[in-house]
Amino acid sequence: MERPILSMEGISKEFPGVKALEDVDFELYPGEIHALMGENGAGKSTLMKILSGVYAPTQGIIRLKGQEVVFRNPLDAQHQGVSIIHQEFNLFPNLSAAENIYIDRLEVVGRFGRIQWSRLYSEAQKLVDSIGGRGIDVRKEVRHLGVHSQQVIEIAKALSFQADVLIMDEPSAALPENEVQKMFDVVKRLKEQGVAIVYVSHRMKEIFEIADKVTVLRDGKKIATHKIEEVTEQSLIQMMVGKEVAQLYPVRIVEPREEIVLQVKQLSLDSAHAISFNLKKGEILGLFGIPGSGSHTVAERLFGLVKGTGAIEINGVQVQINTPNEAKAKKIAYVPPDRHRQGIIKPMSIRQNLAMPILPELSTGLILDQERIKKMSSSYMEQLHIKAPNDLQSVDFLSGGNQQKVVIGKWLAAEPEILILEEPTRGVDVGAKAEIYNIIHQLALKGLSILLISSEMPEVIGLSDRILVLHKGEIVHEFGRGEADQEQLLKRASNPRTRGGDVI
Numbered sequence: 001m002e003r004p005i006l007s008m009e010g011i012s013k014e015f016p017g018v019k020a021l022e023d024v025d026f027e028l029y030p031g032e033i034h035a036l037m038g039e040n041g042a043g044k045s046t047l048m049k050i051l052s053g054v055y056a057p058t059q060g061i062i063r064l065k066g067q068e069v070v071f072r073n074p075l076d077a078q079h080q081g082v083s084i085i086h087q088e089f090n091l092f093p094n095l096s097a098a099e100n101i102y103i104d105r106l107e108v109v110g111r112f113g114r115i116q117w118s119r120l121y122s123e124a125q126k127l128v129d130s131i132g133g134r135g136i137d138v139r140k141e142v143r144h145l146g147v148h149s150q151q152v153i154e155i156a157k158a159l160s161f162q163a164d165v166l167i168m169d170e171p172s173a174a175l176p177e178n179e180v181q182k183m184f185d186v187v188k189r190l191k192e193q194g195v196a197i198v199y200v201s202h203r204m205k206e207i208f209e210i211a212d213k214v215t216v217l218r219d220g221k222k223i224a225t226h227k228i229e230e231v232t233e234q235s236l237i238q239m240m241v242g243k244e245v246a247q248l249y250p251v252r253i254v255e256p257r258e259e260i261v262l263q264v265k266q267l268s269l270d271s272a273h274a275i276s277f278n279l280k281k282g283e284i285l286g287l288f289g290i291p292g293s294g295s296h297t298v299a300e301r302l303f304g305l306v307k308g309t310g311a312i313e314i315n316g317v318q319v320q321i322n323t324p325n326e327a328k329a330k331k332i333a334y335v336p337p338d339r340h341r342q343g344i345i346k347p348m349s350i351r352q353n354l355a356m357p358i359l360p361e362l363s364t365g366l367i368l369d370q371e372r373i374k375k376m377s378s379s380y381m382e383q384l385h386i387k388a389p390n391d392l393q394s395v396d397f398l399s400g401g402n403q404q405k406v407v408i409g410k411w412l413a414a415e416p417e418i419l420i421l422e423e424p425t426r427g428v429d430v431g432a433k434a435e436i437y438n439i440i441h442q443l444a445l446k447g448l449s450i451l452l453i454s455s456e457m458p459e460v461i462g463l464s465d466r467i468l469v470l471h472k473g474e475i476v477h478e479f480g481r482g483e484a485d486q487e488q489l490l491k492r493a494s495n496p497r498t499r500g501g502d503v504i
Contacts, residue, residue: 003066005030005196006051006082006165011060013046020046024060024222026215028165033187033197035207035228038217039240039429041399044200047217048167051198052084053077065164083158084167089150093143098124100142101157127156130193132186147291148179155186159195166190167198170427172206184210202429204233205458216240241431248434249462250441252481256283256465260316261449262418267301267310269294273473274310279418279449284440286464287453290493293470295453296337299420302451303327303334314418328357333411337423337453339400343407346396350388351377353395354410380409385435401432408439419443422453437463457486469493 006028013021021043028034038044049055051062053071062069064080071077074084091100101124109115124138133152142150151171158166168187172180187210190197199211207214208228216223216239223239262279269275273294279285289295300306304323312319314330321327327334336342344353355362355373362373377391384405388398395406404424411419424440425433440463444450454460460467467479469492477492 002029004028004063005065007063008047008051009061009063011047011050011062012058013043013050013055014058019220021050021057021220024217024220026222027225028196028198030164030196031191031194032213033191033199033211035199035201035211035214036217037201037207037214037236037240039399039401039431041219042217042240042429043220044217045169046220048084048169048198048200051077051165052082052167078158078161078163081162081164082167083161083163083165084169085151085154085158085171086169089154091142091150091153094141096139096141097128097136097145097149097153097156098138100153101127101138101160105160124156127160128152131155131159132182132189146179148182151183152186155190159190163195165196165198167200169200170202171199172201172203180206202427202433204236204430207236208233218242237430240429248430248437250438252284252441252444252465254282254445256444257281257447261314262302262451263311263313263316264302265311265313267298267312268308269297269301269473275470275473275475277468277475279451281449282444282447283465284444284450284452284463286460286467287451287470288455288457288460288467288489288493289470290455290490292472293493294473295470296422298470299334299336299422299451299453302418302420303332328414328416331415331417332420333357333414333416333418334420335407335411335422335424337426339403339407339426344395344403347394349392349394350381350386350398350406351391353406354380354391354413357410357414376413380413384409384439399429399432401428401435404428404432404436405439408436412443416448418449418451420451420453423455424452425454425456425459457489461486461489 004027008024008026011021011024024043024047026047036044046055050057053074053076069080071080098121102120121138128136128138131152133156136145136149136152142153145153171183187197201207211228213225213227214231214236215225216236218240257280259281260278261281264278265276266274267276275298287295287298297306301308302312302321304321304327307322312321319330321330351373354377359368362369362376381391386402386405386409388402395403398406421440425436428436440450452460452463461484465481467484468475469477469489471493
């Protein structure tokens, strides 16, 4: 009988006042893709940090190839055959792909401490080619490579340590929809080579397409391990949240009003392209496109982050928006796609983050009205169901879903009429997604006009009243509610010369 290449037995981890993991077992076999699932805060990250040498377990043992091991730090784990690829790429953009793969490695250093450049490039190219990266020039600086190519470089870097176990943390989070399949091809190739892979993801569709087994954690405990064919999406959700989530997307029972709140005319996205569209009161308008379509630029133009030409009318009055402050004054709010870099200030409290956009309104002269700030903060914590001991909790210690609610809450505090949501559920678990979807639905019911920009097709389809499809800076199609499926949406976004399923 084949033995596991990795076994974690009775793993527990305690932090001051918190039991993050309790008596967790986990096994991984050679050439196996084993999905690890659970809500934010379930213990997935802690378990993987123990496996990759970031944390030492409070209790329990790790066996690698049948031998008990202790990882003193991540580099020690790598040298023993366990590598991790983080959700956010850890590459130096101004160095070549080859330099990133072998950075700080003595294998390519010759006599007198000189780098053997020919060997560096040769070994790096051979490694990249072996995992399906043919066509990637390892001499190129990373900043000149596409997102998928950068991910291949991250994987090659991990494998350069002769990794037997590869941990992939939300590997598709940084990838556009049309690049995910390429990543799957790389993962399947690694599986064929005998690499054992722990695949951490919130995306159900991916789990059923790529995984052999799935383990679910909840509240720091292992709930179950199953072969992928033994579970359904509904049973996985139930294991993750401890109850049934009957309806992920709220049913839209109220039609948007005919009143046009936002009218965009020939809004420039680049020197060659401009778009026109409108947004009605209480409408959720989806905007979908693959990278390079211009959907992100639409958000930046409307919020005054980048300048350009074109006309913007709000409630029938033409306005000029050249800065975020001008957008905010015109009752436009923007929830950006990267909450860590653009949405929250991690060391600050929930209260401070929520108050940030409206500090002038919460002050008398130069003095902040602390009572008003506290009242406002408590109100949004309650409305958005932000889970924390109190509003003085640092947002750095919140789960991804609760951090995202803080980002949404701080802009709702500005009382906008138009809310731009870009990737509103990136990196959050299914339970938090359902909550955020319900928040979006309720906001629309109250008359808030929402521009939803997302790379997750089920999200765009499930929430939107209308969907505009962008391709290379142009709106190429409009779908009404219930008219689009994922195949149609992706075909339109990839090739505008399609009608139904046929190329025209």
